[in-house]
Amino acid sequence: MRLVHRSAGPDADAGPDADAGPDADDRKSTVLADDVDVARSTLEQGRGLMFRRAVPDGYALVFPFEEADAQWLHMLFVPFAIDALWLVDGEVRKRKRLAPFVGLGRGRADTVAELPAGAAVDVAVGDEVRLVE
Template structure:
């Protein structure tokens, strides 16, 4: 069995440190070590519906073919999530979706669902990748 992680990379070359000097390089953090990939139409339609919760360190990834408008809904999902819309691994949108009534859409070839708060440090333009 192959272990897959969801990794967030943020370029820090343009950021200022507390002392005012420019920092260089990338910061890499693991967003999730417990990753499910919803490949079939049925898995994608079901998503997180009917689950009572998800654990910290969990992600559900929805790979789609080409980048297009992808919708998410929170019908029958009783907990908040962070959603990321990605094109070629770059974050195009991030949104917190409320339980039961949350709705979101964005342009993506991949969508990621995480526990609420897990994507607080992720910004549009950052890279998020599945890594073996």
């Protein structure tokens, strides 16, 4: 499973006259994480990244929810910074760097993704981020 980012920037909607070579879609998409855990149960979601010493590059923890609603993240017992993405139907609604131990974030989402700090630096609000098998 991978977490894939597709920019909503000018290149993503270049139009019919743009260079659309055989790898055009590949150039617009990047893999944010190729080692993905999905926290489906209430226990997994409650624990999140707590009590881990670190997460490797290329890792993501994804939290799917039944519907879009206010979703809170905290960094209690998490000794490293993360990048957090709040998504609704695959569209990034919010991105925030959360500080170790004291970080707190809230956003409307049906899915939340937690990545190592710096992994989502090129992700912007309005971009697409999807979990791909």
